Structure formats: C-alpha cells, structure tokens
Amino acid sequence: MPLVHASLGERELAAVAEVFASGWPAGQGPRGKALEEELTRMYGVGDAVAVSNCGAALHLALLALGVQAGDEVIVADYTFPAPAQAVRYVGATPVFADVRADTGTVDVGAVADLITSRTVGVIAVDTVGLPADYEPLQQLADRHGLFVVEDAACAVGATYRGRMAGALAQVGCLSFHGRKGATSGEGGALLAADVKIAADARLRSSFGIGSIFEMGKVVGLPVPEFTEIGYNFKLSDIAAAILRVQLGRVGELLARRSAVAARYGELLAGEELLSLPVVPEDRTHAWQSYMVTLDARVDRAQVAAALRGQGIGCGHGTWASHLQPVFAPARACPVSADLFRRNLALPMHAELTADQVERVALALRGALREAVSPRALGGAA
Structure with missing residues (x-):
C-alpha cells in the first residue's frame, strides 16, 4: 500500500497518443497554449504560464518581481525547501518564518517580526494542501510595500474564503508532480494577476526567445534574438495534454x-x-x-x-x-x-x-x- 499513487488512466493515454500523432511533442506547442488558456479561465487570473515544475515557477516569479542580490525574502519554514532555494537562485537571502502549530502554515505574526529595510516580499506556502492565512498576510504586505507569492504546489483544488488556492496572491505557483491532485508526472505553472509578470516568466522559460512553434508558423525566416538570460523551463506538450485531462478530473x-x-x-x-x-x-x-x-x-x-x-x-x-x-x-x-x-x-x-x-x-x-x-x-x- 504505497504512500502515494498517481490517478492516470486511458483518457490520459489517449491524449498522449494525439500528441504523438501531431508531430509536436516539445514545449510551447498547441497543447501547452490550450493548457495555459484553461488555467487562466479556471483560476480567474491575468495569465498562466506552463513550466517544467513548481521550482521553476518560483524562480521565474522572483525574477519577474525584480528580486536581486542583497534583498531578503521571508519564506514559510515548514515545507519542501523549494521556496528558499528559489530565493537563493536569484542571489537574495531567504529569511525563515515560523508556522502555526495547528495548521503548519506560516504564522503572520512571525512574518511581521522579520520585516526589515531589506525585505522585499514573502513566499507563503499552502502546507501539504492547506492554504495559509492570506487576508491578514496580504494586509501586512500592503502596509510594508511587499509582494506576496503563493506556493500552492500541494493545493490544487483547495480554497480559502471561497477563492481557489493558486490565485490567492499576485503570483501563484502550482505543481503537477506525481503526488499532486492533478499530475503529469512532473510539471508546474505560474499564475499571475499582472499579465506583464506572466509575459516576463514566459519569455525567460524559453531561453529568452519565446515559442519556436509559433515562430515556425510565420511566413519567411524570423531569426530570434536573445535579449534576456533565460532558462529551459518549458513544459512539454505531452505533459500539457495529460494535464488537460487531469484538470477536468480535479x-x-x-x-x-x-x-x-x-x-x-x-x-x-x-x-x-x-x-x-x-x-x-x-x-x-x-x-x-x-x-x-x-x-x-x-x-x-x-x-x-x-x-x-x-x-x-x-x-x-x-x-x-x-x-x-x-x-x-x-x-x-x-x-x-x-x-x-x-x-x-x-x-x-x-x-x-x-x-x-x-x-x-x-x-x-x-x-x-x-x-x-x-x-x-x-x-x-
């Protein structure tokens, strides 16, 4: 009797077969675009970016929010360490905030005690699927001019005061790892209220040049230019096809x-x-x-x-x-x-x-x- 087990079946296999037949299994293809549109509607956000995993989404979020060396980002302590690692990726310092004893979610009072002149934002975590206290946390952040990022890696399908987890802050990050509520084995998404943040993340997720699939549809020979340091954080169309089925089963x-x-x-x-x-x-x-x-x-x-x-x-x-x-x-x-x-x-x-x-x-x-x-x-x- 395993600790976890992915609920994948014939519908997901059929979706993968369609991708194989399409000739485009790589990232940022038609299935990925359709997935992003579906996530945008489902969560009621400005835009959604499908990426390779939630760690990539966290990294891209901090880059888009302008976090840099010398900054401090307060992170919920009781969690898989991906949020703190993402802070380190951009050269900033993670400052760990203690959690509530009953829920394991970040203690808003602990966050308040950690704010300094170097603090630029907070990463809250929906601990193993339970949303944090976003209303008081956002009020605190607004008083100090801080951003809030929601690590909703474990919380697909959860809600807070009637709102969906993943859309409880200006940026939300989802995981579609094998043990999550919707899965493609690996995968993730960045959800942003501001379409400019999503656009920044989408560009950086593909080496800084955008979708090769879309460029291939242009008549002529467009030659992209690399204007930003980017990463290979794309989600394959194979995974996107699986996720479109899984989202319907959430x-x-x-x-x-x-x-x-x-x-x-x-x-x-x-x-x-x-x-x-x-x-x-x-x-x-x-x-x-x-x-x-x-x-x-x-x-x-x-x-x-x-x-x-x-x-x-x-x-x-x-x-x-x-x-x-x-x-x-x-x-x-x-x-x-x-x-x-x-x-x-x-x-x-x-x-x-x-x-x-x-x-x-x-x-x-x-x-x-x-x-x-x-x-x-x-x-x-």
Missing part, C-alpha cells in the same frame, strides 16, 4: 481524497497518542498528504518501521527548512522544528479503498502502543 479526484481524509478522521478520533489535521472553517484542504502529529512520547521511527513492515507506506511529512544544512546557519523556528520531528504522513491518494484505509488506521493504532514505553503511558501495558 473535482472527482479531490472528492475521493476528501473521503479518505474523513474516514481517517473517524477511525483515529480519540487516539491519545496523536493529533489529527486541523482545517479552519474558512478554507478547504486539497489533501496532497494526510499528516498526523504524534505525541512527544512516541518513537516515530519505530512506528514507521512497523507500518512499512506491514507493507504500508508512510513518511516524515515535510521539512523544517531552516534545519537543512544548505541554509545553515539560520534562525530557529521552534514550532516548525517540532512538527518536523513529530509529523507522520499516511497513505493518501484517490485510489485508496475503504478497506485499505481501515487497515492503515488499525495498524497505526497498534504501532503507536508498541512505540511508547509503559512508563510514559503511566504504567499501562
């Missing part, structure tokens, strides 16, 4: 994930050795991951070994970025560090059956009892 796949999460909640309710995920009433979760927080008395590694020994996939959750050696030395984020030590990710994907979910819950309850000493439990066996 509601269906999210409903299945939500049902799995609800069942976990029922089966694990009242378990004193763990805490369940918290979802505030003003938002919905995309359930990229289902993470429980283990009691401090529990040996997480022992629990994981017991589950994996029964063929049940599990993981540590995500990272306290400030603890990673590549960013040392970094200021402490104690809440993030605590979640990093105690969170455990359980199998979560749209293909899980009710029987499998029950098997996971039963195995987890048993493993918890074995992974804590009788003395810690007050003498209980």
